[in-house]
Amino acid sequence: xxxxxxxxIGACTLCAACGGDDNANPAAPTVSTPSVPTVSSLAxxxxxxxxxxxxxxFIARATMSDGTTQTVTPTWTSSNAxxxxxxxxxxxxxxxxxxxxxxxxxxxxxASRSVSIVNNYGxxxxxxxxxxxxxxxxxxxxAGWCQELGGVGSILPVALAFTQTGNDLxxxxxxxxxxxxxxxxxxxxxxxxxx
Numbered sequence: 260x261x262x263x264x265x266x267x268i269g270a271c272t273l274c275a276a277c278g279g280d281d282n283a284n285p286a287a288p289t290v291s292t293p294s295v296p297t298v299s300s301l302a303x304x305x306x307x308x309x310x311x312x313x314x315x316x317f318i319a320r321a322t323m324s325d326g327t328t329q330t331v332t333p334t335w336t337s338s339n340a341x342x343x344x345x346x347x348x349x350x351x352x353x354x355x356x357x358x359x360x361x362x363x364x365x366x367x368x369x370a371s372r373s374v375s376i377v378n379n380y381g382x383x384x385x386x387x388x389x390x391x392x393x394x395x396x397x398x399x400x401x402a403g404w405c406q407e408l409g410g411v412g413s414i415l416p417v418a419l420a421f422t423q424t425g426n427d428l429x430x431x432x433x434x435x436x437x438x439x440x441x442x443x444x445x446x447x448x449x450x451x452x453x454x
Contacts, residue, residue: 296323301333303363303372308428309343309353310379317349319363319370333365343376353377377428380449383420388437390415408438421445 298321305317319333335345342357351361353376363370390413393405408415421433432446 296325296327298322298331298366298368299324301331301363301365301368301370303361303370305349305351305361305372305374307426308375308377309351310377310381310423310428311353311355312379314350314352317345317351317361317372319349319365321365321368331365333363333370336362336364338362343374353379375427377423378450379423380431381422381433383418385416385418388415388417389413404440407440413438419445423449 300322302320302322303317304320306315309315317335319331320328321331322328332347335347335349337343337345337351338360339357340354342355343351343353343359343361345351345361351374356376356378358373358375361372361374390405390408390411393411405411415438416436418436419433421431424430424432429448429450430446431449432444434442435445436442
């Protein structure tokens with residue numbers, strides 16, 4: 260009798276654990292996994308021109324399928340390593356005067372950008388100038404300027420310094436000093452960049 264009681268008690272316990280009420284254990288809610296945005300387009304950001312012997316950083320910006328943008332690390336290429344090189348971090352080194360197309364590829368998308376490499380005309384120079392004639396005309400019409408500089412045959416120190424500016428680095432400006440009494444600003448346009 261004891262064995263039968265144990266079987267009945269065990270069966271009742273099992274039935275109570277399973278329960279007969281369908282609402283006692285509702286179904287678990289369905290959890291949806293958000294979709295991961297994909298790259299819709301790619302663009303390259305950076306300067307328009309670089310001087311030879313100088314470098315500049317470029318970045319690739321991806322526009323995602325959800326409308327956001329983010330900086331990405333693409334595979335970089337240069338159309339002409341003799342004009343400019345680009346490393347894996349997007350740093351471009353200007354090698355020689357010319358134009359180069361930079362390329363970026365990331366997750367099946369590509370972008371390109373043209374960059375001009377301009378001869379580096381900026382810098383500082385110093386030397387000497389031999390005064391070979393004294394012309395009392397133009398801006399030097401004031402009497403006695405030649406004698407103040409030492410007269411014909413005098414050797415005068417010369418210093419020239421200028422920089423390049425503008426989107427294509429074609430604007431040049433700086434200073435010129437001749438001897439100890441003539442100094443002024445210089446400006447102009449250097450040869451245009453190769454397009």
